[in-house]
Amino acid sequence: MRGALIVGVNEYSFGELPGCVKDAQDLAKVLHRDDFNKRNFDIDLMISDQELITQKSLRKRIETLFSTNSEVALFYFSGHGTENNLGGYIVTQDAEKYNEGISVYEILQIANESNARDKIIILDCCNSGHMGNLPLVKNDMALLSKGVSIITATNAKQNSYNTSSGSLFTSLLIQSLQGGAADILGKVSIPGVFSYLDQALGFFHIRPLFKSHVESLVSLRDCKPALELDILQKITEYFHTDDFLFPLDPEFEPTFDNHVIEKVKVLEHLQKFRDARLLLPIGENHMYDAVMQSKKCGLTAHGKYYWLLVKNGLI
Structure with a gap:
């Protein structure tokens, strides 16, 4: 079982923050099913145009999310964030001075105590980086409970980038889940998501x-793979060692008059390896030229990594 609490707050007494409800709705849609239309997360969508989001109501839903023994419990918030001398807060609609909302410290405490296998917190709000500067986790990753992962849109002192059509951070988050951060088998992990976000946001x-603090990586969403598993597993069949150079000749090319059907099928697989950046032709820029000139192809560093995984039965 996988559960996600997705929260978006547009309306505040001190002014509207446009786009947060849309962000929450768009993310909920992507997380609910994977690329194969298989059910992924059970979604609890909490948005300000459907209900008043108060400290009490939000805290209850957060506690409910993390109270289960689910495989993954994911909390996402899009709205205002603030800070005071005690730290950072996600701001609820009943916010008032000295009582702005729910502290990020409290959210982390709830996640730390959860029995869910993986606990994921994603905050898209100003000053959200306070989540990483708490005494509970600062300078000692062991104090972040096993299975807890945090991604925030900004560091502790930055404002998030938000428009009426949604935030930049969440639009990139959604793109990462739709395949931008997928590995060769189409699996989207939390480190993959952050790497995608970090590179894209660097421009801004x-x-x-x-x-x-995890011991293994869970896939947040399954996307269409760059390479089918049954073809990937042939990598050790075609390449006996990771530095083996596979010999090519014109019989692999389907347009060659004397082509060999079995070799043509192998070339189809090798082309897919090339498209997935697992191999390169040696001495030529294109596989066609390498084939027609009877050259060789070899595994890239990326290809050697997947060769090792297949060789050891890890894929």
Whole structure:
């Protein structure tokens, strides 16, 4: 079982923050099912145009999310964030001075105590980086409970980038889940998501934050793979060692008059390896030229990594 609490707050007494409800709705849609239309997360969508989001109501839903023994419990918030001398807060609609909302420290405490296998917190709000600067996790990752991962849109002192059509951070988050951060088998992990966000946001001089204490990586969403598993597993059949150079000749090319059907099928697989950046032709820029000139192809560093995984039965 996988559960996600997705929260978006547009309306505040001190002014509207446009786009947060849309962000929450768009993210909920992507997380609910994977690329194969298989059910992924059970979604609890909490948005300000359908209900009043108060400290009490939000805290209850957060506690409910993390009270289960689920495989993954994911909390996402899009709205205002603030800070005071005690730290950072996600701001609820009943916010008032000295009582702005729910502290990020409290959210982390709830996640730390959860029996869910993986606990994921994603905050898209100003000053959200306070989540990573708490005494509970600062300078000692062991104090971040096992299975907890945090991604925030900004560091502790930055504002998030938000427009009426949604935030930049969440639009990139959604793109990462739709395949931008997928590995060769189509699996989207939390480190993959952060890497995607970090590189994309660097252009805007926005520094997201990532902290994690996990022993294995869970896939947040399955996308269409760059390479089918049964073809990937042939990598050790075609390449006996990771530095083996596979010999090519014109019989692999389907347009060659004397082509060999079995070799043509192998070339189809090798082309897919090339498309997935697992191999390169040696001495030529294109596989066609390498085939027609009877050259060889070899595994890239990326290809050698997957060769090792297949060789050891890890894929």
